[in-house]
Amino acid sequence: MPKIYSLSLALLLSQLQLKAQYADTGTGSLKEHIYWCNWAGFTITEGATKTFITSDSLTVTATFSDVTGTTPVPNYMSYAGYDFNNPAIKGSLNTNSSAHFKVAFTATRNNTPSPVTMVAISTGSTTYTGACSTSMALSTDTTEVTMGNASTVIFGILAAFDRGDLPASYGYAAHELTYTPCTLTQQSNFYLGAIAPDADTLKATDDGADEDAITTFPPYTGGGEYEITIPVYATTTAYVSAWFDFNRNGIFDANEIAIDTITANTAILKWSDIPARLPAGKVSPSAFRFRISDTLIINPTGYAPNGEVEDYFIALTAPCDVKVTTLPDVILCAGKSTQLSATGATTYQWTPATYLNADTIAQPVASPTTTTKYTVAGTDAYGCTGEASLTINVNPSPVITTSKDTSMCTGTTIQLSGVSDIPASYTWSPAKGLSNTTITNPTASPDTTTNYIITASTIYGCRTSKNIYINVTPTPVLKVTPDSPVVCIGQSVIMTAAGGDEYAWFTSNDSLLTTGTALNISPLHDTTFKVYIKDYACKLADTLVVPVIVYDTPTTTIAKSGDIDCANASISLKATGGIYYTWETAPGITNTHTASPAVSPLETTTYEVTIMDGHGCTNVESITVNVDVALEFTRYPIPSAFTPNGDGKNDCFGLKRWGETSWFEFNIFNRAGRIVYLSDSPDACWDGTSKGEPLPMGTYIYMIRARTVCGDVVRKGTILLIR
Known part of the structure; x- marks a missing residue:
């Protein structure tokens, strides 16, 4: 039978993750004892039900009947001492005028009917039927509630548990705390130690001050048995069940339980078949769990209707078995x-x-x-x-003294040296360029920069290595560029010496000219120069003789085929006197490496060409091409008659020279104005026929239209066809 008790407590409700939950903040004395109902989204009507589920798998259902008057409205709670984080949770039922209803609470745990204790608090003029007193709630299955103006009623589920606090792998144990009706005084008929159990939140990590049964665990001596005596309190016969995880695997196995039936104020728990040396296992401390109830408990986890559970996680003194x-x-x-x-x-x-x-x-x-x-x-x-x-x-490891890093030129030889301070054998690497790889002082002739490594090894196998860095400089090539220069009269050439650090230029009779790397000459006849070159790094020196050949300037000419007019849009230029021709870029020229380029300038232009003979001597010529587009379209007259008799003379009618055109039209008309011949080719010539048939002798009219560099041109007139 559910019982409802009224509490004079101040409560504040906040966020609930379940439909009913402990207050998560606040300092109320029953903070960890009561799940508060959340009425959010619920309306009290005749026959309406509301289900609340606690985190301990307790399902409580409220059923309403005899609903009259104003419907109470769910609202948030605001009472000191019991707080939640979310004010959207509606923990109270409020009304501003009279309301009446009956409510019956039923409960199940894991689909099995379970006893449940309900509490209620109220403000304003709220009364209950069957109340313990004027200010307490009812103790019948169905409670009748009458609310006056500005009244509030709040319902809670009294579900307080004492819980174990070992790590999760050991599972959780919970003992329900019981209370006397009306006064809600905790009933503590069975507990461990001297302090009655207190309420804990789900999966608490610290079980509080009631964990007092054992202050010191006796050491394990390695004899295979372990015994603990603990004080208990029991008003009637009770049972103490205890578990000791002596294999330290993080769970309580079936052989790790000890049980004692209590008829006095102490319990003696004894375990046997314990290993002489406790294994390391998965956990380092030793886990103990003790449970007391008036019902024999054989499982280390789960629910008990009364009593207490105490957990301990301690470093138990036991025989050492450490093998380092x-x-x-x-x-x-x-x-x-x-x-x-x-x-x-x-x-x-x-x-x-x-x-x-x-x-x-x-x-x-x-x-x-x-x-x-x-x-x-x-x-x-x-x-x-x-x-x-x-x-x-x-x-000892050998200490090697070696010759210093150095530089050398290709083609030369240098001696290396490496000596150990204690007897040792030697190995040089790489072997390339060395005269011997197992002596202390081989000669080296590397052709590229090389890092030689000498390793000294003792009879004990101790080795030391050291490097000698040889920077190889390629032997320089002493040279002059060009080494046999050719010079044309009136021109100059620069001779450049390379490969050394010191230079001196002389005439053929040994007169010093300069000590620089280059010499600029402009001789008038064949001659000879000398240059002395010295390299410091490779210690090389030589005097090079440079012969110079002098040639005359070539004889050149330049000519043009005419000038540009309306009939001549392009003309040709012609240069002579050389074998290589290079024209300066200018308007109207497209080929700049020929002796006779065609040019088509749009305005008077001067063209310049560099002419080179077989010796490399050059001369420059230039010519001006005049452009005059004011000349008449053509200088050639149009004939007045023609005789298409096949004698090869005057057999057709056409204009002999037009020049360049971008559009052309040539038409012949008879005296009636009908076209008898037409063409769009400037080279066209009429043979006196029309559609392949000879036309009769007579006078015909011609019209020629063309678009030239001088613009649009029209020529028209008559022509006499004679047969």
């Missing part, structure tokens, strides 16, 4: 490093710390200069320790 291991002894060459390694523990400490990159890790790097014994002490998660050691025997 490390590498065998090591032989090391001075100046080298090796990585050490230890296993079997959680934390490590190496001694001595000298020449270690770190002394508190499992795998430090050691670089000792002398033979050293290292010891590592390891500690596991339970405080057990062990140690191991190894010795690093250090053998």
